[in-house]
Amino acid sequence: MAEHECVQLVPIFSELGSEQLDTIESIVRHHHYPAGSTLFGADDPLDSLMIVANGQVKVYQLAANGREQLLYLLQTGDIDGEAALFENQRRTSFGEALVPTDVCSIRRSDFQDLMQKYPSISINVLNVFGKRLNQLERQTTSTATESVEARLANYITETAAALKTDTFKLPLKKKDLATFLGTTPESISRKLALFERQGLITQKPGKVIEINDADQLLLTE
Amino acid sequence: MAEHECVQLVPIFSELGSEQLDTIESIVRHHHYPAGSTLFGADDPLDSLMIVANGQVKVYQLAANGREQLLYLLQTGDIDGEAALFENQRRTSFGEALVPTDVCSIRRSDFQDLMQKYPSISINVLNVFGKRLNQLERQTTSTATESVEARLANYITETAAALKTDTFKLPLKKKDLATFLGTTPESISRKLALFERQGLITQKPGKVIEINDADQLLLTE
DNA sequence: TGAATTTCTTGACGGCCGTCAAGTTCTGAT
DNA sequence: ATCAGAACTTGACGGCCGTCAAGAAATTCA
Numbered sequence: 001m002a003e004h005e006c007v008q009l010v011p012i013f014s015e016l017g018s019e020q021l022d023t024i025e026s027i028v029r030h031h032h033y034p035a036g037s038t039l040f041g042a043d044d045p046l047d048s049l050m051i052v053a054n055g056q057v058k059v060y061q062l063a064a065n066g067r068e069q070l071l072y073l074l075q076t077g078d079i080d081g082e083a084a085l086f087e088n089q090r091r092t093s094f095g096e097a098l099v100p101t102d103v104c105s106i107r108r109s110d111f112q113d114l115m116q117k118y119p120s121i122s123i124n125v126l127n128v129f130g131k132r133l134n135q136l137e138r139q140t141t142s143t144a145t146e147s148v149e150a151r152l153a154n155y156i157t158e159t160a161a162a163l164k165t166d167t168f169k170l171p172l173k174k175k176d177l178a179t180f181l182g183t184t185p186e187s188i189s190r191k192l193a194l195f196e197r198q199g200l201i202t203q204k205p206g207k208v209i210e211i212n213d214a215d216q217l218l219l220t221e
Numbered sequence: 222m223a224e225h226e227c228v229q230l231v232p233i234f235s236e237l238g239s240e241q242l243d244t245i246e247s248i249v250r251h252h253h254y255p256a257g258s259t260l261f262g263a264d265d266p267l268d269s270l271m272i273v274a275n276g277q278v279k280v281y282q283l284a285a286n287g288r289e290q291l292l293y294l295l296q297t298g299d300i301d302g303e304a305a306l307f308e309n310q311r312r313t314s315f316g317e318a319l320v321p322t323d324v325c326s327i328r329r330s331d332f333q334d335l336m337q338k339y340p341s342i343s344i345n346v347l348n349v350f351g352k353r354l355n356q357l358e359r360q361t362t363s364t365a366t367e368s369v370e371a372r373l374a375n376y377i378t379e380t381a382a383a384l385k386t387d388t389f390k391l392p393l394k395k396k397d398l399a400t401f402l403g404t405t406p407e408s409i410s411r412k413l414a415l416f417e418r419q420g421l422i423t424q425k426p427g428k429v430i431e432i433n434d435a436d437q438l439l440l441t442e
Numbered sequence: 443t444g445a446a447t448t449t450c451t452t453g454a455c456g457g458c459c460g461t462c463a464a465g466t467t468c469t470g471a472t
Numbered sequence: 473a474t475c476a477g478a479a480c481t482t483g484a485c486g487g488c489c490g491t492c493a494a495g496a497a498a499t500t501c502a
Contacts (some may be wrong), residue, residue: 038432061362063441065371067422069362082351085344093358109405115344121334123306129350130303134498137282137314143365144403147488154285174450182365184490187452193379221286369459395480405460410481426468 006053006104010077012124020118027114028104034205039095039103046091048105055101058176061093070180071124072132073098082129110219119152143182151181152191153220156201168208170207197205227251227274227325231298233345241339246333249325259281260316260324267312269326270302276322279397291401293353294319294392302348305329364403367442372402373412374441377422381432391428 007013007024016024031209033039039050042062055108057197071093083091083221085108106114115122142151153175155183160166170177174185181188192209202210211217228245239246249272254260260271263283278295286301288343292314295301304310327335336343363372376398381387389399395406403407413430416422421438423431432438 061358063362063366064375064439067366069365071361073360082347082354085351087347092355112344115347116340119337119340119343122340122347123333126303126336126343126346126350127307129347129354130306133303133350133354133357134310134313135360139362140292140357140361141282141284142398143361144290144338145284146286150286154426155281173448179365185450186452186488186491190489193451218285394478406480407461408459408480413461414481 005111006051006102009053010051010079011169012079012121012128013118014124016118018144024114027110028106031103031105032124033101033103035097035099035101039089039097039101042092042094044091045085046081046110049079049084049093049108049111051078051104051106051112052076052078052102053104054131055103056098057101057103058096059093060096060179068179070172070176071136073180075149079125079128081105082125082132085112097107117159129183148181148187149191150220152188153195153200153217155181156195156209156211156215157217166212166214167210171207206208227272227323230274231272231300231340233300233349235345236341245327245335247326249332249360252324252326254318254322254324256318256320256322258318260318260322261312263313263315265312265323267302269304270300270305270329270330270332271316272325273301273326274298274323274325276324277319277321279317281400288392289400290403291393291397292357293410294369294401295353299348300349302326303353306333315426319373348432369402369404369408370412370415371441372404374416374421374438376402377416378435378438379428381435387430387433387435388425388429391430 006027013021013024030053031039033055044080054076056076057072057078057080058070059072059074060077061069061071063069072078072080074128080095108124115125133203140153146154160168161173172180174188178185178188192201194202195217196203198216200211200213202212204210228242228249229411234242234245251274252260254276260278273295274296277297278299278301279291280293280295280301281289282292283289293299295316301316304312317427336346363375364385367375380392381389393401395409396412399406399409413422413424416438421432421434423433425431
């Protein structure tokens with residue numbers, strides 16, 4: 001592992017100098033998780049901020065009725081554990097490594113010291129939270145007001161736009177995609193088949209999708 | 222108006238001294254809105270943080286299909302405009318005064334200067350955002366996985382718990398409550414009538430509800 | 443590569459809940 | 473207090489989509 005390995009590539013520390021990164025590196029703890037393993041559970045004490053140094057992490061929340069909701073798909077450089085920043089809070093979500101994943105964690109009190117010392121960190125974290133808030137606001141509105149068909153169409157076009165390509169592989173299994181969109185794997189299969197019959201997309205083996213008519217997809221209600 | 226009028230009562234400035242509050246007071250702009258008026262629209266340039274000095278504000282988001290989603294009910298001391306903190310962002314929500322409301326606003330650049338100067342502000346804002354993130358995560362999970370019946374039962378018990386009383390007045394019209402819970406006024410009427418038939422609650426004139434069996438309400442699926 | 447397991451697809455069915463409509467109650471301004 | 477308009481309630485109806493089931497396809501691991 002290189003020096004500053006995980007600390008260096010994290011956007012929230014982007015404005016710090018090499019010396020300050022050394023300080024931080026001495027504080028963080030490193031972990032490695034194999035694919036499919038659980039990083040933290042819904043009942044774990046919530047006292048650390050987590051940084052994804054390498055890999056992908058699914059973050060789920062458990063509803064009262066036992067159903068799971070996929071909230072975030074964390075990529076390298078993403079952070080989780082915002083609730084760790086204030087006291088007396090219990091974690092209500094759990095995380096699972098999608099691929100072999102390296103994680104750094106910083107204890108709450110240490111991170112609070114860091115933010116006091118380097119205000120740029122707080123501001124960077126604020127930006128991350130602000131973006132996440134926006135994303136969640138849109139997701140809430142979307143699941144509450146739009147049909148499964150519209151949500152799926154949106155997801156496809158947004159994913160394609162993010163990847164800047166019309167042909168891409170779905171990054172999630174249908175079951176995960178279903179809990180993310182607030183529906184079921186069966187409904188996703190059906191709606192994709194419908195889009196294909198309408199000529200809007202083409203499905204290829206290996207969860208690969210090609211978009212034929214993005215404009216029309218967005219008009220889906 | 223007293224000195225520091227709006228600035229003083231806002232939690233995010235709680236750790237500042239009188240002199241620093243003077244500085245802030247000189248930066249903020251004051252506004253007053255009569256009940257029912259629009260504070261900001263979905264297309265307004267998004268360059269200020271808003272502080273509710275007195276009153277109540279409904280914050281809606283507009284879905285692609287034209288439907289409205291009530292996201293927050295801001296009270297005195299609450300803030301809005303997190304997205305104002307980073308650039309190149311357009312507002313996608315709009316706010317409406319529920320009662321006559323006083324608001325202070327701070328321009329983005331001014332607020333960023335403040336956070337650099339007084340790190341405690343950033344940390345307070347982080348706490349606010351963290352709580353809001355948690356709330357939104359639960360709301361997303363709830364609308365995506367639970368029935369209207371369960372969501373309404375939850376809302377009732379949570380509101381009662383927050384007010385520490387079994388008898389309370391619904392703070393919103395059924396139409397607003399409906400968009401908040403991701404359903405319709407008709408469904409709310411029906412479910413409340415159902416709860417009453419089951420003996421779980423008693424409805425009284427003036428949107429007042431008395432909870433008879435909170436435990437059973439929470440078991441609603 | 444081949445077999446076992448997981449994931450996916452498609453059909454049939456039913457229930458939840460959104461929509462429309464009409465009547466009733468509530469509210470607030472005069 | 474009265475009245476106009478808004479908000480609410482209740483019924484009837486229908487469609488979306490979740491559930492269950494069974495077979496097909498894909499992925500994993502030896």
